[in-house]
Amino acid sequence: MIPPTFEYVAPKTLSEAVAALGGHENAKVLAGGQSLIPLMRFRLASPAMLVDINRVEGLSYINEDKDWLKIGSMTRQSTVDHSPLVREKYPLLADAVSVLSDPVVRNRGTVGGNIANGDPGNDYPAVMLAYGAEVTAVGPKGERVIPITSFFIGLYESALASNEILTEVRIPSPKPRSGGAYLKLERKVGDFATAAVAAQVELDAKGTFKSVGLGLTNVGLTAIKATAAEDFLKGKDSSDDNIRQAAQLAAEASMPIADVRGSEEYKRSLVKTYTVRALRKAVERAKGG
Amino acid sequence: MSMHHIQVTINGKSHEADVESRLLLVYLLRENLNMTGTHIGCDTTSCGACTILFNGTPVKSCAVFAVQADEAEIRTVEGLVQDGKLSAIQEGFHEKHGLQCGYCTPGMMMTTTALLAENPHPTEDEIRHGISGNLCRCTGYMNIVKAVQYAADKMAEKVEA
Numbered sequence: 019m020i021p022p023t024f025e026y027v028a029p030k031t032l033s034e035a036v037a038a039l040g041g042h043e044n045a046k047v048l049a050g051g052q053s054l055i056p057l058m059r060f061r062l063a064s065p066a067m068l069v070d071i072n073r074v075e076g077l078s079y080i081n082e083d084k085d086w087l088k089i090g091s092m093t094r095q096s097t098v099d100h101s102p103l104v105r106e107k108y109p110l111l112a113d114a115v116s117v118l119s120d121p122v123v124r125n126r127g128t129v130g131g132n133i134a135n136g137d138p139g140n141d142y143p144a145v146m147l148a149y150g151a152e153v154t155a156v157g158p159k160g161e162r163v164i165p166i167t168s169f170f171i172g173l174y175e176s177a178l179a180s181n182e183i184l185t186e187v188r189i190p191s192p193k194p195r196s197g198g199a200y201l202k203l204e205r206k207v208g209d210f211a212t213a214a215v216a217a218q219v220e221l222d223a224k225g226t227f228k229s230v231g232l233g234l235t236n237v238g239l240t241a242i243k244a245t246a247a248e249d250f251l252k253g254k255d256s257s258d259d260n261i262r263q264a265a266q267l268a269a270e271a272s273m274p275i276a277d278v279r280g281s282e283e284y285k286r287s288l289v290k291t292y293t294v295r296a297l298r299k300a301v302e303r304a305k306g307g
Numbered sequence: 308m309s310m311h312h313i314q315v316t317i318n319g320k321s322h323e324a325d326v327e328s329r330l331l332l333v334y335l336l337r338e339n340l341n342m343t344g345t346h347i348g349c350d351t352t353s354c355g356a357c358t359i360l361f362n363g364t365p366v367k368s369c370a371v372f373a374v375q376a377d378e379a380e381i382r383t384v385e386g387l388v389q390d391g392k393l394s395a396i397q398e399g400f401h402e403k404h405g406l407q408c409g410y411c412t413p414g415m416m417m418t419t420t421a422l423l424a425e426n427p428h429p430t431e432d433e434i435r436h437g438i439s440g441n442l443c444r445c446t447g448y449m450n451i452v453k454a455v456q457y458a459a460d461k462m463a464e465k466v467e468a
Contacts, residue, residue, distance in 0.1 A: 052370055121439060
């Protein structure tokens with residue numbers, strides 16, 4: 019369980035990090051390392067060089083302006099977990115971070131790492147799909163913004179180029195009468211989700227859905243945005259009947275495979291049940307409950 | 308091979324070492340420095356037996372490279388004893404039988420050290436949540452929770468006294 023040898027650099031600035039990443043074939047970014055280091059120990063990943071960005075200044079922050087909640091990519095999960103701003107205004111994110119891995123891993127694991135890693139079992143991809151988030155990436159030519167809907171390409175595969183570093187995640191600031199929730203079934207603390215559902219909704223004054231975001235964790239090669247269910251709900255009232263119909267569509271959008279955590283049928287059924295519950299909770303929160 | 312010179316402060320004492328980039332922090336402690344109080348359990352960030360304090364924060368030392376600890380302050384279970392006396396946390400695990408085989412205990416106590424520093428009067432729920440990244444296969448956790456409560460009470464007494 020000793021990783022293969024690799025070159026290692028720990029630059030102090032982002033431009034040095036980008037240069038180091040581009041200057042070596044098969045270089046990889048080391049963020050929190052809570053997925054990458056175990057993968058290297060199993061020799062499922064064998065980067066020839068690690069560019070450790072833990073010493074790069076200015077990548078750890080949680081700021082809010084009128085349009086966005088901006089989180090630096092090296093912000094530790096525990097910082098998000100303890101943020102009063104996140105707890106108060108971003109319940110979907112607060113729910114997710116509290117069940118993301120375990121408290122000790124959260125001290126080291128990072129927001130950017132959980133997204134850039136591209137593992138469908140990670141919790142943030144579905145959360146960010148539900149929020150309609152954006153990420154920023156910096157490469158040799160400067161910064162670009164990537165909508166989260168075009169970020170996840172395949173298993174451990176993202177829109178990031180090999181010489182780009184994810185620097186920031188931007189979540190839209192909540193409008194009035196909006197709310198969210200994340201529901202995850204895990205066999206034990208620290209395990210990947212058997213399945214999990216992220217829901218973010220905005221209601222109008224009458225309780226009709228103005229916008230709906232639904233993301234599904236660990237039931238496909240990437241996190242899945244349940245667009246048919248989202249579209250179905252838009253403009254409809256937040257009745258239980260509508261929520262149940264949307265949940266059926268979400269279950270149909272899932273593509274689980276059978277593994278130690280359960281059969282395909284079980285997981286699909288779980289997606290349906292958790293979509294109902296996540297939407298109910300999101301609606302309740304949107305109404306101020 | 309990629310070698311790096313590091314300086315790391317462990318339990319208040321400065322150490323220097325030349326390490327290969329792939330050397331994990333837990334192996335630096337156990338094999339290079341012969342501090343075997345920190346245990347290796349699952350080796351893959353699941354069990355928490357290797358938990359140490361990294362600049363005051365509990366982390367699993369099987370998922371950090373030694374080279375990343377350059378200039379860091381590390382605290383291990385060997386650093387809990389003060390003036391030859393068990394710390395309140397160690398005393399709690401002893402008094403309340405918070406261990407059977409003892410394998411998880413060093414990691415459990417390091418997580419507890421940080422937990423009580425941040426929250427000196429945790430509820431049972433907060434204790435159970437706080438130690439949920441550390442697995443114990445013997446105790447069923449009951450006595451570990453009691454040990455943490457004992458330590459919290461003992462530390463509060465000291466503050467009042």
